[in-house]
Amino acid sequence: MSFNFTVSPSFPAERISDWYIFNTWLQRSLSIPIHLELHDGFDAQRAAIEAGQVDLIHANPFDASLLVREKGFRAIAQPDGAPDEMVVVTALSHPAQAIGDLQPGTRIACANDPCVNTIGRILLEPANLNADNTLEQQRSTYIQVAKDVLRGQVDVGFMPVGAYRGLSSIVRRELKVLVTSDIQVIHHVFLIGRDLHSRADDFVRILLSMHETEKGQDLLSALGATRWQPIQQEDVEFMIDIISTLTQ
Amino acid sequence: MLDMPPPSNAGGAIEHRLDYADGSRRRVFVTHVETPYPQGRLIVSRTDTRGIITQCNQSFVDMSGYERSELIGQPHCLLRHPDMPAAAFRDLWETVQAGRQWHGYVKNLRKDGGHYWVFATVVPNVRDERIVGYTSVRREPSREKVAQAEATYREWIRS
Numbered sequence: 001m002s003f004n005f006t007v008s009p010s011f012p013a014e015r016i017s018d019w020y021i022f023n024t025w026l027q028r029s030l031s032i033p034i035h036l037e038l039h040d041g042f043d044a045q046r047a048a049i050e051a052g053q054v055d056l057i058h059a060n061p062f063d064a065s066l067l068v069r070e071k072g073f074r075a076i077a078q079p080d081g082a083p084d085e086m087v088v089v090t091a092l093s094h095p096a097q098a099i100g101d102l103q104p105g106t107r108i109a110c111a112n113d114p115c116v117n118t119i120g121r122i123l124l125e126p127a128n129l130n131a132d133n134t135l136e137q138q139r140s141t142y143i144q145v146a147k148d149v150l151r152g153q154v155d156v157g158f159m160p161v162g163a164y165r166g167l168s169s170i171v172r173r174e175l176k177v178l179v180t181s182d183i184q185v186i187h188h189v190f191l192i193g194r195d196l197h198s199r200a201d202d203f204v205r206i207l208l209s210m211h212e213t214e215k216g217q218d219l220l221s222a223l224g225a226t227r228w229q230p231i232q233q234e235d236v237e238f239m240i241d242i243i244s245t246l247t248q
Numbered sequence: 249m250l251d252m253p254p255p256s257n258a259g260g261a262i263e264h265r266l267d268y269a270d271g272s273r274r275r276v277f278v279t280h281v282e283t284p285y286p287q288g289r290l291i292v293s294r295t296d297t298r299g300i301i302t303q304c305n306q307s308f309v310d311m312s313g314y315e316r317s318e319l320i321g322q323p324h325c326l327l328r329h330p331d332m333p334a335a336a337f338r339d340l341w342e343t344v345q346a347g348r349q350w351h352g353y354v355k356n357l358r359k360d361g362g363h364y365w366v367f368a369t370v371v372p373n374v375r376d377e378r379i380v381g382y383t384s385v386r387r388e389p390s391r392e393k394v395a396q397a398e399a400t401y402r403e404w405i406r407s
């Protein structure tokens with residue numbers, strides 16, 4: 001039997017092949033068969049989780065909440081580097097200079113990443129904007145979100161900082177960041193499900209020493225980190241408590 | 249808790265006496281200066297089951313005006329502002345002790361006698377089905393909501 005590995009769909013498409021290489025490295029290091037399944041969007045991934053088809057996962061903070069609290073997953077490690085932050089952007093020519101300038105009826109473009117969208121909504125609260133007095137338009141990629149903003153089809157767009165930086169400089173020049181989140185405490189974590197709990201120590205050992213080889217370093221940098229950091233179950237529980245205050 | 253020393257620019261500060269739920273008292277000096285909420289941030293703190301601060305993030309330290317070492321180990325009511333009605337906090341404690349989330353608008357007192365407004369959510373930290381402490385996460389409120397809360401709290405304090 002092989003174990004199913006997946007990655008929360010918020011990573012940039014250019015990194016797909018790096019996750020396959022990571023998976024091969026993981027299998028070799030642990031001598032267990034692991035199948036990588038990258039789901040096409042958040043809905044497909046949630047369905048796989050519900051169907052019990054995920055045994056290990058590099059999870060965004062919102063998926064981690066569900067997996068740890070309801071599915072008995074255990075935290076192994078977290079990548080170092082920048083936490084998960086996001087931006088609210090508007091077109092350079094848009095009259096709004098700050099969040100407070102946005103008016104009821106504001107049109108929003110976003111992808112369907114629940115993490116980014118929840119934080120985006122919180123960043124609009126100071127302008128008294130909520131689901132009842134805004135219009136949301138979901139697009140399948142952040143490039144499309146940026147295009148909608150540039151064409152004036154929407155007033156603002158939500159995107160992760162990583163996706164914003166990944167836009168071409170020509171596009172970025174025409175955009176204006178109204179606010180960047182500075183949440184600090186919310187980040188991705190690597191989790192394993194119940195069937196792998198007996199191997200938890202092996203997972204911790206190989207991930208925490210991954211940066212010690214050149215190949216490991218290359219892989220980590222492709223995934224946007226320099227090393228894995230240890231994480232205690234209580235750290236994840238604390239992050240989940242924080243997330244629960246954001247999703248009410 | 250120690251009384252607040254009178255501020256050096258005591259001219260604009262008004263002296264108040266706070267009566268806490270546990271019967272203790274504290275003298276504070278309050279000014280009208282509001283510190284704006286730091287954009288894009290969350291202000292996070294954690295307490296034990298009695299409301300003693302055990303952990304907080306840098307935004308919490310920055311906004312409070314205290315040093316981190318002056319906050320950890322102190323009761324959370326160190327931040328209580330005299331304009332906040334006791335009933336709001338009674339409701340907070342009843343709600344979280346019953347295992348539910350509380351949220352509301354809170355005016356907090358800074359070390360320098362100024363204040364800042366937040367929209368706060370407090371959740372019980374449940375581990376192995378037991379409440380082991382509480383976490384509060386604050387975010388930036390809109391000015392309309394602050395104005396409404398101010399009016400409501402003034403009403404509660406008067407009655």
Ligand SMILES: Cc1cc2nc3c(=O)[nH]c(=O)nc-3n(C[C@H](O)[C@H](O)[C@H](O)COP(=O)(O)O)c2cc1C
Pocket residue numbers: 267268269270293294295299323324325326327328329332334337340354356370382383384
């Ligand atoms: C996690 C947590 C966070 C709290 N944060 C605040 C706060 O920011 N400001 C505040 O005045 N009270 C806060 N309180 C409530 C205080 O514990 C206290 O009830 C309140 O300041 C009123 O004091 P009293 O209950 O002694 O009358 C918090 C309580 C908890 C459990």
